[in-house]
Amino acid sequence: MKGQVQIIASIAAIGLLVAVASILYLNLLSGVSSYRVMEVGSNVYSVIGSKMTWSACELAYALKNSTGVSYVFVNVTVIDLQTGRTLSVDYCELRSSQSSSYYRVYTYMRETRDGLVYFYVVRVAP
Known part of the structure; x- marks a missing residue:
């Protein structure tokens, strides 16, 4: 029983780490990969x-x-x-x-x- 709790806790910890890493990655990526919109020949x-x-x-x-x-x-x-x-x-x-x-x-x-x-x-x- 104690081994099953450790496995469930480690899976939850890995899932939490993946979620935090993906949120941080997406937030950093959106700031870094911006693009410039330019109006070409507007007049x-x-x-x-x-x-x-x-x-x-x-x-x-x-x-x-x-x-x-x-x-x-x-x-x-x-x-x-x-x-x-x-x-x-x-x-x-x-x-x-x-x-x-x-x-x-x-x-x-x-x-x-x-x-x-x-x-x-x-x-x-x-």
Whole structure:
């Protein structure tokens, strides 16, 4: 009987140690493994909207200068609504040596009075 009590007490002690160790580990781990949330290119839409029409390289340089991102890819597609034809496709890519693998994509569309639609697809990375 005395041996069974010792076995039960030792199992309870081991269980208590495992529970305390896991609680401490989880509390320490949550403080150590924090990550940084960063808004990439937060004013992309305001830059695009500041001018009626952009060429791809003009917009890429404007975004790089105003947002300070390390990677910018801009695709500008112009479509005629009356005929449904694509009139032009222009793209420009600016990349620095320290480009990130994380990027964010923005799309923007603007229609003009003469029936043209400008589609802007912008990809930026910090």
